[in-house]
Amino acid sequence: MNIALVEDDDSVAAAVSAGLRRFGHRVAVFGRGGDLLLDHKSADFVILDLGLPDQDGMEILRQLRTITSIPVIVLTARGDERSVVRGLRLGADDYLVKPARLAELVARIDVIHRRSARDESAPVETVTSGDIVVDLTSRTVSVAGEPIALTTKEFAIVAMLVESPGAAVSREEILDRVWGDAFATVSRSLDVHVAGLRAKLKRPGTISTIRGFGYRWIEPSGN
Numbered sequence: 001m002n003i004a005l006v007e008d009d010d011s012v013a014a015a016v017s018a019g020l021r022r023f024g025h026r027v028a029v030f031g032r033g034g035d036l037l038l039d040h041k042s043a044d045f046v047i048l049d050l051g052l053p054d055q056d057g058m059e060i061l062r063q064l065r066t067i068t069s070i071p072v073i074v075l076t077a078r079g080d081e082r083s084v085v086r087g088l089r090l091g092a093d094d095y096l097v098k099p100a101r102l103a104e105l106v107a108r109i110d111v112i113h114r115r116s117a118r119d120e121s122a123p124v125e126t127v128t129s130g131d132i133v134v135d136l137t138s139r140t141v142s143v144a145g146e147p148i149a150l151t152t153k154e155f156a157i158v159a160m161l162v163e164s165p166g167a168a169v170s171r172e173e174i175l176d177r178v179w180g181d182a183f184a185t186v187s188r189s190l191d192v193h194v195a196g197l198r199a200k201l202k203r204p205g206t207i208s209t210i211r212g213f214g215y216r217w218i219e220p221s222g223n
Contacts, residue, residue, distance in 0.1 A: 001113065004043035006030045006060070007075075008053050012098070016047070016075070019102040025109075033060030040068055045109060048092075050076040050083070058083075058090060065091035069139070069152055071112045075100055088192050091151040094179075095189075111180030115156070127162045130220035132203065134162050143201055153178055153189075154197050161207065161217035170214040 003020055007013040008031045017027040028043065030036045032054045036046065046064070050057030061072060074087045079097035087095045093112050096105060127134045131144045139155050141148045150158065156178045161169060175190055194215065198207055203220040210216055 001044045001109075002026050002028070002042060003045045003047060003109070004028050004030060004036055004040065005047045006033055006036050006052065006057070007047075007049045008032070008051070009049075012049075016102075016105075020106070023106050033057060036060065037063055037067075040064065040070060043070065045113065046070055046072045047075050047105075047109075048072055050074065050078055050087075058086060061087065061090045061092060065151065071109075071116055071152070073105070073108060073112070075105070084188075085192050088153075088189055089151075089196050093152055115178070115180060116152075127159075129162055129165060129217065130203070130206075132162075132201065132206070132220055134158055141201075143203065148200050150197070150200065151193070153193050154200070157190075157193055157197060161215060165217045165219060168210050168214060168216050172214075174214065 003025050005013060005017055005020070005027050007016065007029065013029045013031075017029055020027050030039070033048075033052045034054050036048075037060065040046070048057050048061060052060065057074065057076065061074070064070070064072065071093045072091065073094045073096060074092045075096050075098060076083070077098045084095050094108050096108070125136045127136065133142045135141070136159055141150055141155065141158060157174060160174060160177060171190060179189065194207060198204070201207075205218055206220045208216045208218050
């Protein structure tokens with residue numbers, strides 16, 4: 001896989017890229033976020049630091065999400081909750097705090113890559129629920145005819161819930177399918193993404209919480 005590593009610390013970049021190459025990946029190192037935006041089409045995957053010399057990595061992530069859905073893992077020293085939540089809401093597929101263990105980083109890359117490949121091979125299908133239309137092929141969602149910009153994980157959650165409207169779906173099922181990890185260490189990410197979905201869909205009650213279990217898709221009445 002062609003991985004773009006955006007990291008301005010030469011020693012960190014050298015260590016991470018050497019480790020990834022041992023696992024068979026091809027790595028291109030970018031010291032500036034702007035360089036990634038110009039050359040993102042050459043990559044299959046992005047590992048993004050936030051402390052960059054030209055622009056903050058959060059801004060790079062925001063701009064990247066306006067032009068591509070390429071998988072992104074944020075790898076940064078910022079471990080505060082606000083940064084984690086913001087990074088996920090801006091569209092990161094995962095968020096790791098330095099120093100990250102190489103084996104864990106590679107495992108998370110593999111999980112996200114497999115999920116992306118599985119999603120791309122999904123059959124042509126459109127699901128309509130009230131005035132919400134979910135196109136599983138183009139991976140787009142519209143509400144009352146207006147397109148809604150969703151992150152990769154937000155779309156995956158919607159797609160999973162609308163497959164069985166009214167059915168209870170456990171947190172573990174969602175975490176396992178969308179994140180490839182049913183353990184509680186990433187459960188906070190699910191809460192963040194569901195909150196973001198509710199705000200974007202603007203259909204209160206559509207994603208109903210089942211306390212202590214998970215979520216259920218309720219047919220929206222529209223506005």
